[in-house]
Amino acid sequence: MTPELRAADRRSLVDTVVEQLRNQLAERAWRVGDRIPTEHELADRLGVGRNTVREAVRVLVHAGLLESRQGQGTFVRSTADPSAVLRGMKQANVRDVLELRIALETEAARLAATRRTRDDLRRLRAGLRALHQHGPQPEGAVQADDDIDFHLAVVAAAHNTALTEVYGYFSSSVREALVASLGQDGMPRLDLETHTALVDAIESGDPQAAETAARNLLMSPLRAVEALIPHDTDTRP
Structure with missing residues (x-):
């Protein structure tokens, strides 16, 4: 018709x-x-x-x-419509972004464990070094940029073009949520040990360990965000 x-x-x-x-x-x-x-x-x-x-x-x-x-x-x-998707992403709150990150990044980590190359591992280790340089105190946008680069490297190591494109499109919302949460009362600091555990799992070639490490990395900030949400505004079923 x-x-x-x-x-x-x-x-x-x-x-x-x-x-x-x-x-x-x-x-x-x-x-x-x-x-x-x-x-x-x-x-x-x-x-x-x-x-x-x-x-x-x-x-x-x-x-x-x-x-x-x-x-x-x-x-x-x-x-x-990509522009409509982007507008919707701009309206997402920190919890929404973290939940989507868990879905995307756990699968990326699982794939990366079996597909990563030497160049991927070098990029991941370089990302860890950049995060370590910030020390114990969060540094807002600068630290957020380095953390996003690290997670983009994890996704790139999955060698899945569609996943890389989706995450790249989504990364601006990830950065905004990360900047908003760094240093906020009640939010955990960026945990270097969990980031290191994720890289170790990917390097070991163990998909299940990599998936678990990626989930552990993001569950701590998600729990913190959920603890800050009043029960009467929590719209989950």
Whole structure:
């Protein structure tokens, strides 16, 4: 069934067309892999010029939602709008971020234990040295940057392109949550022993030990965050 498209007004025509096409994609008007209508067809339905449609399509191609294939047309690549995902991530609280980190990083550690290379291990050991240089007192953004680099190295050692891309996209929210928690009353300091245990487990080649080490590393700050949340605002089932 061909989706209905409303005629665009004269206000910022390209933005209007982009928004309408985003909405159609979000509502699954076209499935992943479907070819969308031609520029001529979209221009007629929206009451705008083909140049306006062409520019709007380029915006969505750049955003990763559409894919142009020479001589074939434009196809749906994804119905999940990355910008909407990013906006949602910006609204996540520290507990949300930690829970997602546990899900991603325990699997990354498990894979890294069997796939890590010598270069991966060198990067992980260098990351540990950078964290040790900060000493016992947290240093806010500087320490957060080094900690994020360490965890990015763990994920990279899994050699899973999709996981690396997802975590990289997510890392800005991780950093914000980490900066917010460092030095906060009730929050544990960054534990160098658990970070070292994670690298040791990955180097040993034991997937279960690596997964457990990654979980242990993140459970301490998660428990601290949960202890700070009043029971009447805890929305978990």
